Amino acid sequence: MTKDRLLQALLYLPMLLLALTGILSPYKYNLLPSSAILELAFFLMACLMAGELLRSASVFLYGTAAYVAISAIWSIGFRDIHALDFLLAYKAFLYVCILCFFMGKRFCSRESLIAFYWAMLGAFAIKYGYSILLGLDAKMRSRPGLFVENNFELVFIILLFYRLRHSFKNSFVAFIPLFAIVFLSGSRSAILAVGAVYAFTFIREWNVRTVAALVATFAIAAVGYELFLSRTQDGFENIDRFKFLMVFLHEMQSHGMAGYVFGTPRITPLSAGSCDILSFYSGLFSFSDDSTLCYSVILHSYILRVIFDHGLIGFVFLNVFLLYGVRKANGDLRDFLCVALVLIFSGLSVSSFNSIFSALAVALLFTRFSDDENEEQNGNSYEPVKNINF
Numbered sequence: 001m002t003k004d005r006l007l008q009a010l011l012y013l014p015m016l017l018l019a020l021t022g023i024l025s026p027y028k029y030n031l032l033p034s035s036a037i038l039e040l041a042f043f044l045m046a047c048l049m050a051g052e053l054l055r056s057a058s059v060f061l062y063g064t065a066a067y068v069a070i071s072a073i074w075s076i077g078f079r080d081i082h083a084l085d086f087l088l089a090y091k092a093f094l095y096v097c098i099l100c101f102f103m104g105k106r107f108c109s110r111e112s113l114i115a116f117y118w119a120m121l122g123a124f125a126i127k128y129g130y131s132i133l134l135g136l137d138a139k140m141r142s143r144p145g146l147f148v149e150n151n152f153e154l155v156f157i158i159l160l161f162y163r164l165r166h167s168f169k170n171s172f173v174a175f176i177p178l179f180a181i182v183f184l185s186g187s188r189s190a191i192l193a194v195g196a197v198y199a200f201t202f203i204r205e206w207n208v209r210t211v212a213a214l215v216a217t218f219a220i221a222a223v224g225y226e227l228f229l230s231r232t233q234d235g236f237e238n239i240d241r242f243k244f245l246m247v248f249l250h251e252m253q254s255h256g257m258a259g260y261v262f263g264t265p266r267i268t269p270l271s272a273g274s275c276d277i278l279s280f281y282s283g284l285f286s287f288s289d290d291s292t293l294c295y296s297v298i299l300h301s302y303i304l305r306v307i308f309d310h311g312l313i314g315f316v317f318l319n320v321f322l323l324y325g326v327r328k329a330n331g332d333l334r335d336f337l338c339v340a341l342v343l344i345f346s347g348l349s350v351s352s353f354n355s356i357f358s359a360l361a362v363a364l365l366f367t368r369f370s371d372d373e374n375e376e377q378n379g380n381s382y383e384p385v386k387n388i389n390f
Contacts, residue, residue, distance in 0.1 A: 004370055007048055008108055011360070012116055014041045019123035022146040026136055034147035038356045042363070046098040054103050054328065060321055061100040068093050071266045081267050084287040088297050089267050089309045092353035096321055099363055104328040107367035110167050117160055121177050124157060128184045143186045151350040152357050154182060154190040158197055159342055159361035162335075165201045172202065189349035193342040200338035241301060241349065247274045248304045263311035270294050302347035302354055318353050325366040339365060 014037050021031040053061065068090050075081040087094070108116075124146055131137045131144035147153045161178050168174040175198065182194045198216070251270055252259050269275075275285070275294040286293040296308040306315045319340055326336045339362070346352040353359075 003048060004106075007045055008112060010041045010045045010048075011108065012112070014038060015116075016119060016123075018147055019120065023123060023127050026131070026134075029145040029148050035356050038147075038360065042098065042356060042360060045363070046101045049101045049105055049107070052105075053101060057100045057103045057324075057328070060324070061097055064093050064096045068097070075267050079267075082287040085295055085297075086267060088354075089295065089305075092302075092306070092318060093310075093314075095353070095359040095362075096318070099321075099325060099359065099366060102363045102366045103325050105367050106370040108364065108369065109371040110164075110369040111371070113160075113364070113369070114164055114167055117157075117164055117174075120157055120160070121181065124181045125177065128181060132184060144184070147357070149350070150185040151187050151189055151346065152355050154185055154187055155193065155342060155346045155352075155355065156357040156361045158182070158190065158193050159339065159358075159365065162197050162201065162338060162342075163361075163364050165197075175201070187349075189345050192345040192348075196338055196341040196345065200334060200341075243277070244299045244301055244304060247277060248299055248308060250274065251308065259311070260307060261311050261313055263307065263309050263314060267295060267309065270296070270298065300350060302350065302352035303344065306347075306353070322362065325362065329366050329368055331365070335365075 018030060018032060018034045018037060022029065022034070025031045071090065072086060075086050076083055127146045128144040128150075137144050143150050145153060157178065161175065164174070165171050179194055179198070182190045202216075247270070251274055252264075255264050269286070270278075272292060275292055275298070278294065278298050281298050281300075282291075284294065284298045285291060286295060296305040299305050299308065303315070306318070310317075322340055322343070323333075323336045326332075326339060343352045343358060346355070346358065351358070
């Protein structure tokens with residue numbers, strides 16, 4: 001098996017297998033630990049692509065690796081922070097190190113990725129469809145999910161559509177079932193994300209078609225609003241994300257402006273009072289033996305988490321890295337804005353940059369199709385650093 005085929009197999013086979021086990025899991029998201037399996041596949045793909053690295057990408061790689069290493073020594077070595085608590089707080093920056101190896105490379109043929117998109121859509125449709133028709137989501141008191149909670153997994157299929165938007169014979173036809181699946185999911189963040197992709201894909205210039213597209217965009221927003229209302233009948237102040245925001249603001253009071261800019265000291269636990277307020281989410285408490293200790297992960301929203309742990313400077317860094325990677329794959333500012341919005345909308349609710357599903361989607365956005373031999377590299381020919389391996 002050639003290297004290219006092995007790379008594609010490491011992406012397609014685990015996801016297709018997990019899609020099948022997800023369909024066969026009516027009373028849970030998946031029979032298998034989806035995230036762990038995909039994390040392993042992602043790491044193996046990076047290992048295969050690690051032989052050559054864009055010289056300019058090495059700045060991100062070495063700088064980020066140094067930041068993570070120094071933070072780990074300080075947090076785990078000197079402050080006795082549990083290693084898994086550290087990894088949750090720094091996972092996005094570990095992804096940055098891995099994604100550096102995907103920048104500008106050729107990965108996945110256009111036709112195989114299109115076939116994969118339709119297979120994924122079919123799997124989502126089957127799982128979401130029968131879960132709702134049989135009322136299984138109501139019995140489980142959770143929205144349907146194929147791999148994990150749908151707030152996480154839908155980011156992948158939404159960004160996969162955006163990656164392929166110019167490759168379909170009819171992009172709008174390919175978009176319709178995607179929107180239907182997102183609608184069935186009941187995910188507010190996914191509705192916002194798919195609305196952003198719709199706008200950046202189909203709205204090009206001001207004319208009759210633009211007006212029609214804008215009307216459709218407002219219709220999508222209206223659907224999202226209705227979904228929002230259906231889940232917030234008890235009042236705005238009782239929305240869980242509003243509670244997380246209030247806890248975040250309370251915690252940041254003692255850190256001042258420097259805390260917002262640079263983040264809290266590595267790794268700072270939330271106060272006992274805040275942990276008590278969020279005790280309903282005890283499954284997200286620390287991995288240590290202290291059952292009352294909790295960290296920023298309990299705030300759910302990655303936007304709040306990244307500012308708490310790494311400051312606005314960390315959030316800006318992740319977006320600069322995203323812009324750089326998109327440009328290396330011949331994307332433009334418009335592409336970056338769309339992808340960034342999708343991840344930010346996801347970050348309002350769940351893990352965004354910290355999720356393996358986001359990381360896999362970004363890896364595809366950082367690469368070029370393997371069967372586009374004449375595709376330009378945007379003037380960025382390879383400047384390989386010495387062979388780099390994990």
